Amino acid sequence: MNPSQVVPNELQAAVTAACEAIAPIWPLDQFIAVNPWWGMREQSVAAAADQLQRRGGISMLMPASFYLSAWEGGRIRPEDVQDVLQAVGPEPAPSLEEMIKRLRLGDSVQPRVACSIFLSHEGLAPAGDGNSQAAVVRQAGRFCARYFDQRQARWAADKEHGLYTAWHQHVNASHLVDKQIGVKGLQRLLAGLPQETEQALAQLTSDLALPPAALEALCHGLLLDLIGWASWCRGIDWRAENQGGTSNICRELLAVLLAWEWAGLALADNATQKAWRVQWGLAAKSGFNENGLDNGANTDGQLWLWQQAFERAWQRQLLSSLNLDASPVAAVKPDVQAVFCIDVRSEVIRRNLEQADGGIQTKGMAGFFGLALAHQTLSDKPGMRQLPGLLEPAIIAADTTGTSQGDNAQRSRTNQQELVRQAVRGAKYGSLSTFTLVETTGLAWAWKLVRDSLNKGNGSKGEGHEPGQLRMHHAGTGDPLSDANKIRLGTDFLRSLSLTEHFAPLLVLVGHGAHTDNNAHHAGLACGACGGRNGGLNAQIVADMLNEPVVRAGLEKEGIVIPQETWVVAGQHCTVTDQVQIIRRNALPSSHRGVMSRFENALSIAGTSMRRERATPLQLNGLGDNALLAELQRRTRNWAEVRPEWGLANNAAMLIGNRTLSRGCDLGGRVFMHDYDPEADEDGNVLTTIFGGPVVVASWINLQYFASVTAPETYGAGNKLLHSVIGGNVGVIEGDGSDLRIGLPWQSVHDGKNWRHEPMRLTVLIDAPQERIDLALECTPALATLVKNQWLSMTSLQLIKRTRGASSASAQLTVAG
Structure with missing residues (x-):
């Protein structure tokens, strides 16, 4: 060349x-x-918004009418706006009266x-x-x-x-x-x-x-x-x-x-x-200064001030809901410990489960449970990722029958079935054979069509089966997973969970998944930390490892003693029905069946309470408990259901700290909750790990929902009723469109009358000294960039605890965010 x-x-x-x-x-x-x-994170959020408007005609904010409604309805208070105006800096800021006057003029569309x-x-x-x-x-x-x-x-x-x-x-x-x-x-x-x-x-x-x-x-x-x-x-x-x-x-x-x-x-x-x-x-130019926000002289700049006030108002409510003044509680060994994903839907089940039985302690961490895993079935298909999108698999969990001969036979059967499916697919979409296929096989599909139309399927769709035998090996070398590897994984898992002592007799690791039918965006309701898959498999693998005597012996050398009486089991929470399936329950030792029955009873009580709580946003008011459960179960197999659940809609914050900060608090299913013991992490290594993975993932989720509401034509997937799946699993187009629709479908964030998600940037609250937070940010430059450029706000709860009053405490967030 x-x-x-x-x-x-x-x-x-x-x-x-x-x-x-x-x-x-x-x-x-x-x-x-x-x-x-994500690709614009090196700019301030407002500067990026200005760039999107200039280059693509894309608005990152809600219309002026949205903020005016929040102001007139009391959602935004005068003190929220004043807090924001005080943080503008040395440049002169508009007065509250000027901002309200400008807001009432409506949108000034920037060309x-x-x-x-x-x-x-x-x-x-x-x-x-x-x-x-x-x-x-x-x-x-x-x-x-x-x-x-x-x-x-x-x-x-x-x-x-x-x-x-x-x-x-x-x-x-x-x-x-x-x-x-x-x-x-x-x-x-x-x-x-x-x-x-x-x-x-x-x-x-x-x-x-x-x-x-x-x-x-x-x-x-x-x-x-x-x-x-x-x-x-x-x-x-x-x-x-x-x-x-x-x-x-x-x-x-x-x-x-x-x-x-x-x-x-x-x-x-x-x-x-x-x-x-x-x-x-x-x-190529920017209308914003290097700090990312102008002085509010133009309409867009003022809308950013209103957006901040909107967020500040909710931060004030959140801080007033937490147990900030609670005294440290002496560690007591609970009867059951249940570990859930940090997913905001887990806040609801954790709260209701603890209310159902005071002897249950719940904890939270990323739902892949520390396993950078891919699951390989007995077929020629590539392994399915069971880990966050930011990571690559380090471990392969391969299905096995227990013998090479059995594996080869099963793989051959699976591949033959796939060849048949491909042949049928090819005939179905062929330019000529599509007509003869319908003529010759139409009756064979008749019963399935009638059954699915009447919701008489065999059950909810999803990866709800219990894992079979697995062979664990390294992704790169293919070498079997050694005992030393398992001990390291177990150590990292327990330390990241801040669980190194006071183990309960029953430790339950609960993954989560959503079971739906005929839903192109099914994976978006499953566990994001598991790459859009259900989390039961990861939970089961970790539970099995922690039960191995050789792993427990290795953990003891690391200073983590799991009592002999402690047994670890796995479960999976269906977020549509709020039922929890205990995986391999029959393998539970007889000595633990009593405490398991007690746990399952609490799950039943909690599930009933959760379904009642979710009935209103799902527009299922007036149904009795049994009818409500039946309706939600029907949704898992109803191929016409466009809103089986609300997923992570309305997510707004992340809480990193001990459960005492939030136990008994109703956070409305809006908060990611990751357990963290600041007393056991003086070097900040655990906090750095949380910053590098879970916080960034939570921010991705938060801004995906944000964008799907504020700019749905660009960053939303449109109307499910008009979707066509293209390219197998590539994506969807809407109607006769030609571009892929990305982001979340309209039905995932809107109930037909109102938005079900309030667009707010993530608020991260951490129970740790500010110095440790700063050090962890130095070790996680990607997150530090997000904080610096106001893509999320972050602050120390220990700093806020010194400030009395929720309004003045919320002002602390301006400095960090």
Whole structure:
């Protein structure tokens, strides 16, 4: 490649930065909540919002009417606004009266500073109405759907070459490009571009003649116009990088989009080309100062102040709900200890379970229970991830029958079944065989159709089966998991849970999962810490390890003595029905059956209370306890149910500390709760671990819900009733759209009348000295960046405890956030 075919370094950096500004997404069967602004975290949240508005016409905030309603309804109080105004800094802040007056004027829609040439130049569109831009997005989106298909589409794109090269070949072979886009001369220009991605980028970036900052703005803006497929490509790159490989598929998609822009610009007159370059130069600038918030002189700046006041009001309520003045309680060995995921839905079951039986102590940690695990079934399918999206599997849990001969036989049967399914799928979607398939097999499907329509299925869908035999080995080497490895895993697990003494006779590790039917976003209701899978498998593996005598002997050498009388079991909480299944209950020693019966009785009482609590938001008021349970069970197998549960809607905070801070407090299922004993972590290692994983994951979840409410057209998945799954597990499109819909469906955050999620950035409260928090942040730079740039707020409860009054205490959060 000669120098003229290489993208200069400064332009390379612009292209790379634009791609990295897009957050990754995962396939539907591994769907996890993702912070859609993860790639913009190096900027302040308000500066990032300004950039999104300038480049993509995307608003990160709710409309002015939302904040006005909160003010007039008393949700936001004067002291909340005053706290925020006092924190603006040395620059003059608007008065409360001025802010209210401006708010009553309504929304002042900020125009998009720059847009595609196909929108900015009327001569390129048949009627000057933007049809050409929509056509370009549609063409690129539909090509991506064919290219990334996983054996579902009738006709797939040739994937022998990269995305850009395949697209270039497709465009050259088509004679309808000009007609489809509505602009003459496009195909001739596109055909003359190089076929290789890097050579094409070199020509495109040279011909567009934009300075690096403007080029980055253009590239980012084009990717935002096709945000679904851009996020999918970024996900492929992300996972390749995490696995030590390389992928540039997002860069290839950008080459496609730049090619369209280049061709359109070439057909524009000189005046339009000049105006286009000026636009993207302005889009590269920022309307915010280096601190991320201006002084509130413009409407957007004032909306950010109202957003902060909205968050401050809830922080005040949260602080008033906690047991901040509770004296330390002497450690007492409970009768049962139950460990749950930090998921906000666990707050509800923990509270009700402790109310049902005072002898039960609950604890919380990330629901993958410290196992960076992939589960390999007896098939040729790749292992399923059972860990957070930020990590890669270190351990493989492989199903086994116990013998090599049995494994091979089962693997052969499973693969044969999959071949049959693929044959049926191929016939179903084939251009000719689809008609004969219906004629010949229609009656065979009749009973299933009737049964599912009447909700007479065999039971709830999901990974609810009990784990069979497993063979544990390292992901990299394939070596069996040694006793030393298990001891280390057990030690890390118990220390991260702050459980190293005072063990109960019965220790229950409770994973969670959601059982639904015909739900493309099923994984989004399961355990996010388990990669969108149900957490019972992880719980069972850890329970088995902690019961092994050799592991307990090793733990004792580490200073952790699990009494001989303690038995560890696993369970799984169905978050739709609020029932808990004890896994392998029959293997429980006879000596522990009495305490297990007591625990199960408490679970039954707690489940009834939880279902009553959830009845109102689920619009199931008026049903008796038995009828309510039956209705929720029906939802697990109802293929027409679009709101089986509310998932993590309304999540707003994370509490890291001892259970005494929140025991007996009704936190409304809005708080992630991670156990932490500051007295047992003087070096801060445990807190650093919590910061590096659970807090970042909680922030991802929080901002996914935030974005799905504030910018649903861009970061929400739209209406479930209009979804079509494409590419097998790639994603969904809505109606006749061509771009992937990312984020959460409308039905996951809205009940048909009102939003079920209040968009607020995560509030993290930590029972630790500020010095230890600062040290842990130094060791976790990604989280430190989120805190510094106000993507979440964080503070020390020990600092707040010195301040009397919930309002003044909440003001402490401004300093940290």
